[in-house]
Amino acid sequence: MEKLISEGNCVFCQEIFKQSGMSRHLAKHLSELPATKYQSFHLNISAGEMFLHVQMDGSATLGELDDFLRAIWLECCGHMSSFEVKGKRYDNDWDDMDAEIGESQTKKVSLLFKKDMVLEYQYDFGSTTHLSMKVMGEYPTATPKGIKLLSRNNPLKILCHVCNEKPAAIICSVCVYEGEGMLCKTCVTKHKKTCDDFADYAAMKLVNSPRMGTCAYEGGTIDVARDGVWKS
Ligand SMILES: [Zn+2]
Ligand SMILES: [Zn+2]
Numbered sequence: 001m002e003k004l005i006s007e008g009n010c011v012f013c014q015e016i017f018k019q020s021g022m023s024r025h026l027a028k029h030l031s032e033l034p035a036t037k038y039q040s041f042h043l044n045i046s047a048g049e050m051f052l053h054v055q056m057d058g059s060a061t062l063g064e065l066d067d068f069l070r071a072i073w074l075e076c077c078g079h080m081s082s083f084e085v086k087g088k089r090y091d092n093d094w095d096d097m098d099a100e101i102g103e104s105q106t107k108k109v110s111l112l113f114k115k116d117m118v119l120e121y122q123y124d125f126g127s128t129t130h131l132s133m134k135v136m137g138e139y140p141t142a143t144p145k146g147i148k149l150l151s152r153n154n155p156l157k158i159l160c161h162v163c164n165e166k167p168a169a170i171i172c173s174v175c176v177y178e179g180e181g182m183l184c185k186t187c188v189t190k191h192k193k194t195c196d197d198f199a200d201y202a203a204m205k206l207v208n209s210p211r212m213g214t215c216a217y218e219g220g221t222i223d224v225a226r227d228g229v230w231k232s
């Protein structure tokens with residue numbers, strides 16, 4: 001399969017940039033914001049060709065970032081999650097009050113983040129979705145709501161694995177492991193007749209998230225306009 005082209009819109013000027021150029025472009029806007037006594041961080045979050053750029057207030061916590069990631073990309077059934085920074089884990093353990101694993105996510109990011117710091121993140125320790133993130137910069141400006149979405153990849157041009165012509169819209173979560181599970185609306189009709197798993201339980205929506213086709217994931221609850229399928 002050809003490498004997918006990944007691009008997104010800049011929230012400041014609305015122009016489209018490729019994944020590789022987005023960090024540098026956003027840095028220009030961020031450095032032009034008026035200086036205050038507050039502090040914000042620019043974070044680049046990615047999973048392959050999928051990316052999010054966010055501006056995060058220094059007073060916000062890893063837990064708030066976890067909530068944001070769940071809302072836009074991950075939440076299916078309240079799995080555990082974890083950040084890892086320099087070998088130290090920060091776990092989400094809200095569904096188990098007695099869990100004693102790693103440190104808590106209540107830490108303010110101003111006490112943790114430094115420019116160029118790399119963080120690893122996992123959602124669900126069974127069918128895990130892995131994200132990588134990097135602190136791209138630090139700015140003397142506030143982020144009033146804690147976390148602001150600066151950019152996100154537009155739906156990727158994923159073609160149907162069967163006809164290789166039309167945009168894929170449905171996933172067969174069983175056949176996807178054989179490289180045959182991303183299906184356009186036409187090929188879905190044929191797939192239903194040959195795949196018993198698909199008819200029973202394996203049919204899932206293709207959405208704009210690295211968790212698509214995993215567990216019970218059906219899409220995010222924020223920024224839903226960009227959560228759909230690529231339109232030709
Ligand atoms: Zn811009
Ligand atoms: Zn789940």
Ligand SMILES: [Zn+2]
Pocket residue numbers: 160161162163164165166183184185186187
């Ligand atoms: Zn097709």
Ligand SMILES: [Zn+2]
Pocket residue numbers: 172173174175191195197198202
């Ligand atoms: Zn199937």
